[in-house]
Each structure stands twice: as structure tokens, then as C-alpha cells.
Amino acid sequence: MKKKLMTIILIILVAITLVGVIAVVVVTKLSEPTSAEAKPSIDEIVKSSVEIPEITTNLDGNDYIKISFMVQTENKKAKEELEKRNFQMKNIIITELSEMKAEELTGKKGKEKLQNVLKDRMNELMEEGKVEKVYITSSILQ
Template structure:
């Protein structure tokens, strides 16, 4: 082969390798930024959160519970929507608590929070609920 042709081929391979490495680095950084942007900062969590009023209901075993939730949404519009849908949130909680006993609320709060989040997200039109936290609970 011609020396000039070999130099051109080596140059092209080097350029393609460098472009491949640059593309790989850019793709990793861009996808990493998208994952980070989906996470809310603490200030955003506070800004987009809504605290329900106290909800009272009876449980299957005859106990009574008073509970309060902190709902974290992903936007201001979602926060406004969840405020308007508080009556639906209360309804979902009452339906969820029908089969619960005192013991379920002593140890199974994470499951309740997850079910509340899932069912409310099915109703949401403007944004999503990111987290549901129990912030107050009294069982009697």
C-alpha cells in the first residue's frame, strides 16, 4: 500500500475514535443531568407540598384513627389540583381504612402511603404526586 493512503486511514481512524469517545461522554452526561433534574430539591418539595386537614375514620376492629398527610407534587399546578381534590383523597383513605385494623397502622404506614400515591396519581391531570407522607397519626 501507498504510505500516503496508510496515513489517511490512520488519521480517519483516530478522528473516528475521538468522535466516538466524545459522543459517549456527552451521552453519559446528558442522561445523568436528566435523572438529576427529575429529583426535586428540598425547596421545591416545600413549595410543591400540600398538607391535608385531619381525617377521622373508624377501623375494622372498632378503633378510631385521626391522620394527616403531606403530599409532595411535581409542580405548582399539581399542588393546586391536589388541593381541589382533597375530598377525593379523603374518600380514598376511608376506602383504604375499611379493612385495616390498629395493628396495620402501627406497622404498615409505608404501604398505605404507596397506595394513596398510586390511587391519587390515577386521578391527577396536571402533574404527578411524587411522595405521600403521614405527618400526623392518632389511634384510639
């Protein structure tokens, strides 16, 4: 009788443990964001982006550039802060471009380098959020 009772108790404990493990796995899988949820939609990107209109400035040398940007921030508060800091962002762009030669801005690598440098410099100023990406929307190099 005791062996039969111990076997029944052991089976019940194993079943309860198994149900608990399955419940934990299901809850953790459901709470993880999927890759589709993690990526913002284009509407969300536009709502959190700030346009920096065309800037014309001299480069290091005799060349000059006309360039404009769209800056994507992580949220609405960051966008509002970036809009207030517009003059500081333009200053960062002009000072960074004044240190670059025309050869550094030609090609994909040069433009990506500029975008990353601007993003890093802008994030140094940001307090309410951060800049996610800097897009070059037009560029004329002469």
C-alpha cells in the same frame, strides 16, 4: 509513493474516527443527569407538596384514628390539581381507613402499606401529574 499516500490517508481516517468516538462519549456523559440533579431539593419538595389536615374517622371495628398527611407531587401543576381535588383525596383516605383494622396500622409496615395504597388510589384520579409520595405527619390510634 502510492503506499506512503495510502498510509497517510489511513492514519488520518483513524484519527478522525477516534476524535469522533471521544466526542460522542463526552457529549453523552455530560448530558446524563447525576444523582444529585435527579433528586429534588427539600425546597422543591415543599413547593410541590399539599398538606391534608387532620382527619378523624372510624376504623373497621370499634377503634378510630386521627391522622394527617403531606402529599408530595411531581410538579406545580400536579400540586394545583391535588389542591382542587382535596375533597376527593379526603374521601379516598376515609374509605381506605374504614376498611382497615387497628392492628394493620400499627408498626412501620402497616403505615407504609397505607401510604402506598393512598398514593396508588390518588394517582388513579390525577390527570396533570402524579403523586410521588404520601407522608404521615401525625397519627393517633385509639
